[in-house]
Amino acid sequence: MQNYILEMKNIHKIYSVNNVTALKNATLKLEKGKVHALVGENGAGKTTLMKILYGIEKMDSGEIMLRGKDVKIDNAKTAFELGIGMVHQHFKLIDDFNIAENISLGIEKKNKYGMIEFKKIQNEISDLSCKSGLDLDPCTKVGDLSIGEKQKVEILRTLYRGAEIIILDEPTSVLTEQEIQRLFNTIKMLKNQGKTIIFISHKLEEVKKISDQITVLRNGETVFTGDTARTNIEEISRLMVGENITFEKLKCTDKKGENIFSIDELYVKDMEDQYFKVKGISLNIKAGEIVGLAGVDGNGQKELIRAITGLSKIEKGSVFLNKKNISDYSTRMRREAGMSYIPKDRVMEGSSPESNILENEISTKYFKDDVSKNGWINREKSLDLTKFLIKEYDIKTPGINIMVGMLSGGNIQKVVISRELSSEPELLIACEPTWGLDIRSQKFVYDQLEKIRNEGKSIFLISGNLDEIMYLSDRILVIFDGEIVKNFDNHDDLTKMEIGKYMMGLHIEEKPEKECDNRCTESTD
Amino acid sequence: MIGDFLHTTIAMMTPILWAALGGLFTQLGGMLNIGLEGMMLVSAFSSLYTAANTGSLLLGILVGISSSMLLAAIMGYVSLNLKANVFVVGLATNLFASGITVFLSSNLCGTKGTLYFQNAPELSEIKIPGIENIPILGDLLSGYDILDYLVFLAVIICFIIIFKTPYGFHLRSVGKNYRASVSVGISVYKQRFGSFLISGFFAGIGGAALSLPIKTFVGGMTNGRGWIALVAVILGRGNPVGVLMASIIFGAASALSNLFQATTDISPKLLLTVPFLVTLAIMIFYSVKRKKVNAQ
Numbered sequence: 001m002q003n004y005i006l007e008m009k010n011i012h013k014i015y016s017v018n019n020v021t022a023l024k025n026a027t028l029k030l031e032k033g034k035v036h037a038l039v040g041e042n043g044a045g046k047t048t049l050m051k052i053l054y055g056i057e058k059m060d061s062g063e064i065m066l067r068g069k070d071v072k073i074d075n076a077k078t079a080f081e082l083g084i085g086m087v088h089q090h091f092k093l094i095d096d097f098n099i100a101e102n103i104s105l106g107i108e109k110k111n112k113y114g115m116i117e118f119k120k121i122q123n124e125i126s127d128l129s130c131k132s133g134l135d136l137d138p139c140t141k142v143g144d145l146s147i148g149e150k151q152k153v154e155i156l157r158t159l160y161r162g163a164e165i166i167i168l169d170e171p172t173s174v175l176t177e178q179e180i181q182r183l184f185n186t187i188k189m190l191k192n193q194g195k196t197i198i199f200i201s202h203k204l205e206e207v208k209k210i211s212d213q214i215t216v217l218r219n220g221e222t223v224f225t226g227d228t229a230r231t232n233i234e235e236i237s238r239l240m241v242g243e244n245i246t247f248e249k250l251k252c253t254d255k256k257g258e259n260i261f262s263i264d265e266l267y268v269k270d271m272e273d274q275y276f277k278v279k280g281i282s283l284n285i286k287a288g289e290i291v292g293l294a295g296v297d298g299n300g301q302k303e304l305i306r307a308i309t310g311l312s313k314i315e316k317g318s319v320f321l322n323k324k325n326i327s328d329y330s331t332r333m334r335r336e337a338g339m340s341y342i343p344k345d346r347v348m349e350g351s352s353p354e355s356n357i358l359e360n361e362i363s364t365k366y367f368k369d370d371v372s373k374n375g376w377i378n379r380e381k382s383l384d385l386t387k388f389l390i391k392e393y394d395i396k397t398p399g400i401n402i403m404v405g406m407l408s409g410g411n412i413q414k415v416v417i418s419r420e421l422s423s424e425p426e427l428l429i430a431c432e433p434t435w436g437l438d439i440r441s442q443k444f445v446y447d448q449l450e451k452i453r454n455e456g457k458s459i460f461l462i463s464g465n466l467d468e469i470m471y472l473s474d475r476i477l478v479i480f481d482g483e484i485v486k487n488f489d490n491h492d493d494l495t496k497m498e499i500g501k502y503m504m505g506l507h508i509e510e511k512p513e514k515e516c517d518n519r520c521t522e523s524t525d
Numbered sequence: 526m527i528g529d530f531l532h533t534t535i536a537m538m539t540p541i542l543w544a545a546l547g548g549l550f551t552q553l554g555g556m557l558n559i560g561l562e563g564m565m566l567v568s569a570f571s572s573l574y575t576a577a578n579t580g581s582l583l584l585g586i587l588v589g590i591s592s593s594m595l596l597a598a599i600m601g602y603v604s605l606n607l608k609a610n611v612f613v614v615g616l617a618t619n620l621f622a623s624g625i626t627v628f629l630s631s632n633l634c635g636t637k638g639t640l641y642f643q644n645a646p647e648l649s650e651i652k653i654p655g656i657e658n659i660p661i662l663g664d665l666l667s668g669y670d671i672l673d674y675l676v677f678l679a680v681i682i683c684f685i686i687i688f689k690t691p692y693g694f695h696l697r698s699v700g701k702n703y704r705a706s707v708s709v710g711i712s713v714y715k716q717r718f719g720s721f722l723i724s725g726f727f728a729g730i731g732g733a734a735l736s737l738p739i740k741t742f743v744g745g746m747t748n749g750r751g752w753i754a755l756v757a758v759i760l761g762r763g764n765p766v767g768v769l770m771a772s773i774i775f776g777a778a779s780a781l782s783n784l785f786q787a788t789t790d791i792s793p794k795l796l797l798t799v800p801f802l803v804t805l806a807i808m809i810f811y812s813v814k815r816k817k818v819n820a821q
Contacts (some may be wrong), residue, residue: 076707076709076710080710088708092702092707094698094702097698097701101694102705105694105706107709110691116689116690
């Protein structure tokens, strides 16, 4: 018999709220000192299984054995006492506290008067951060950190709490390409220190790269467990989805028409109105063309989009849609002029999670004759429209009155996309349209974009996922430091490396790694 | 006259500061305690009534605190256990308090009007020998009652609890991002319920500090002090020292209003609005300043 550090056997779980079977017969066996990937589509039960392991959810039946002994994990506290740590997909950090405070929260060291010994804690964390190779200054405010650094803080917190098994829930979904590389280095280091890692993901390239073993969940069931080295991506992908889905690069069309959309020498300041983030960008998009905008996050994409869609002020320059200067148009006027917008954050910006599907669907057209008359919303018409869209876009929902926030990520995105495309735009601005979606939903989005492109619409695609840009775009623009630094035709021999060079800013060299010295330099009182 | 003004400022500040320290704790836990006014009022009545009938100041203050904490516990139960909107619960608390005090006053003492207890024990002024005769400084530092002096000690103790002990640390974490607190095993419910009780404790002393020195209770005698305390909490930005500063300003505004009433012919009714006008002005100034800071 093999020696497992952790075994989860025949785990069953039914959510009583909606009677959905989340897990049936799920099994997970971990060997010590290995990186074990847990893969599956959205809703396959990965997160539920981990929540059970971490004591946040209760299982209906099944057993958990840790180092050969039966254990019962009722809450997060028991979990970390047993040496299980979790890095959540959405970080559980307090921005106003510094790193040391965040890490020690809940397990503070006290002196004999019951006071917290912050100095001592800081020193311990500083030592641990050097030893583990996670280079962090414990006195930095967490709000000042980048997302990659925040993730490091979360990992360091599990170490500080003595975790031997570390769960990373979709750790790469929030990171840039470079940060992912750094995360992988961290994971390798932890592995060398004898930690066991559970790596949850649905990005198979990453799984292939970083994991030793792999467990595939489908519809709450374990369908495969084995060594990563002896599998290939196609096989795993088939196991995950139950069928074969592959992406092929879209063929560029020749049927390009006139310029539909153009920007002329656009200047935009940041949200705090301090610095220019967009510095003289000009571009054109023709009818029937998908133009992708590639770039590392924070190079002015957000400001550019906000200015195009009318959410931010334009300092200088003009935006044209269908030969009309729309620079001074309000957001609604821009939409009426033929612009649609799929925002990056589908929950915060793209939809109203606490409104139902119908309300979300008509939110861009409640004033149009389609659904209203003399200022009154026509219940019948809007119901018909919503039913039609649910069917047309295959939105999986228990009913029309369901709050959009209750749907899965893929179905929320379908609501957003159906709303945006049903207004028959001339130009679609699509921001990270597949962020966090599983392969099936991703495929759906790609198909929709392809369809409207072939109908002669223009699409401006902004994405941090370079694969996506390369799959879909006819042309690729690279943004760096608020300027378009390159315009590629998307030939078959164009490589990621080539684009990456421009994304990083050719002339700028990497800063040398600083030495590990993170004793507190400032007082925290 | 300057001495008088300073003395009145501190004396006027005391009840506000006590209540504000209470409000500070709920604020740190992420709940706005609208019920401070009501808690003060209940304690103002019950502490004076008990003190007058038992002849014990200490007992009076303790009963005042208990009644205020009881009200706070009900508020906590309704808003945390029954998940009612804390704002509405707070408003209800205030309405309840103003009703019950007048009801008890008429039932127990036979009047709905001003209640004066001649025989109630004196909350005596403490004169500090040596200092009391120095001009201005003597007025500023000497001649207050015990509750006036204790409130400064309370500021220090609150500071230590909030910034140095695990309780304060956990409470602050709950107020800033309760999801993060839950994920490390901190009970949001316990922290918040605790903060309501502390709130009731301090608001109770605030109420006693209002009625005991003058041995008088009048319906609605808190006269908006609970609300002003709430503003002091917000201006204090989660720090007891900040709350102290804000409370001093409001104390000064009240003292100014008193001063004008004695020395000018301006309508006293108009002058009574001075503290509230000052509150308004400060809030405007504060939000303009904050906007500027955010822009930088």
